[in-house]
Amino acid sequence: MKLSLVLVSTGAAIALVGCGSSQSTAEPTSASTVFERPADVLYGHIKSMIRTGDDFEMRFDPAWWLSGVAAQRAALEDTGSSDVPNDYYTVEEGHRLLTFAVLRDADIQVLTGAAEHTSISPAELVEIVAGRNPKHRRLFEPDVGFWIQIGEKYPNPAVRLYQQYQP
Numbered sequence: 001m002k003l004s005l006v007l008v009s010t011g012a013a014i015a016l017v018g019c020g021s022s023q024s025t026a027e028p029t030s031a032s033t034v035f036e037r038p039a040d041v042l043y044g045h046i047k048s049m050i051r052t053g054d055d056f057e058m059r060f061d062p063a064w065w066l067s068g069v070a071a072q073r074a075a076l077e078d079t080g081s082s083d084v085p086n087d088y089y090t091v092e093e094g095h096r097l098l099t100f101a102v103l104r105d106a107d108i109q110v111l112t113g114a115a116e117h118t119s120i121s122p123a124e125l126v127e128i129v130a131g132r133n134p135k136h137r138r139l140f141e142p143d144v145g146f147w148i149q150i151g152e153k154y155p156n157p158a159v160r161l162y163q164q165y166q167p
Contacts, residue, residue, distance in 0.1 A: 040150040043090075043164065045143075047097055049122070049129045056102040056122045058158060063145065064091040065164070086167045090145070100150065101157035108161045111140035115165065125161070141166065 044062035066074055071089035076082040078091075102122050109117040110128070118137065120128075127134045128142060141163075149160035 039152055039159075040156075042148050042150070043145055044148075045145050046125075046129050046161075049102065049126045051123070051126060052101075055104050055157070056106075056126065058100045058102050058148075059097040060100055060148065060158075061092075061095050061097055064093065065145075066091060100148070101155045102161070103151075103157045103159055106157070106159055106161060109163060110137070110142075111144070111163045111165055112138050113140055116140070117163065 042060070042062050043065040044060050046058055047061050048059040050057050064074075066089045067084075067087055071084045071087070072082040074091050075084050075089045104122055106122055108120050108122060108125055110120055110125070112118040120135075120137075124134060128139065133139060144166050145164050147160075147162045147164055148158045149162075151157050151159045
């Protein structure tokens with residue numbers, strides 16, 4: 001049986017899952033040969049973004065997007081109630097800003113409707129974060145957070161930014 005490990009990260013939780021197949025007769029390999037570090041995915045708020053030459057630089061305030069038991073227990077500790085009405089709870093543990101490079105061709109999606117995302121350029125996001133709306137888009141919730149995917153090679157830039165709908 002061949003064993004592989006998959007690491008799933010939502011920015012708030014990490015799980016290791018073993019997968020097996022009875023069709024393979026190969027000897028299992030060590031975990032160090034089959035384990036691959038996935039791209040980092042973080043949730044939080046973009047506090048600023050500027051152009052730096054051909055690319056961009058973002059200041060990001062990370063938060064924990066929780067669901068399930070983790071959300072219930074965190075809500076209970078914070079509010080005295082374990083009620084999690086929309087099946088998620090965010091925890092803001094301080095407001096340390098992290099700096100990320102953002103590629104000029106990063107995939108950026110902003111909310112322009114409850115379930116509608118629109119692709120924009122990093123240059124347009126610079127304007128939106130600064131409080132302007134140069135293309136007069138109908139921004140659904142301009143202040144809600146983003147999921148950001150971080151590239152695996154130095155300088156580990158943000159390669160995907162996806163705004164999260166929050167009911």
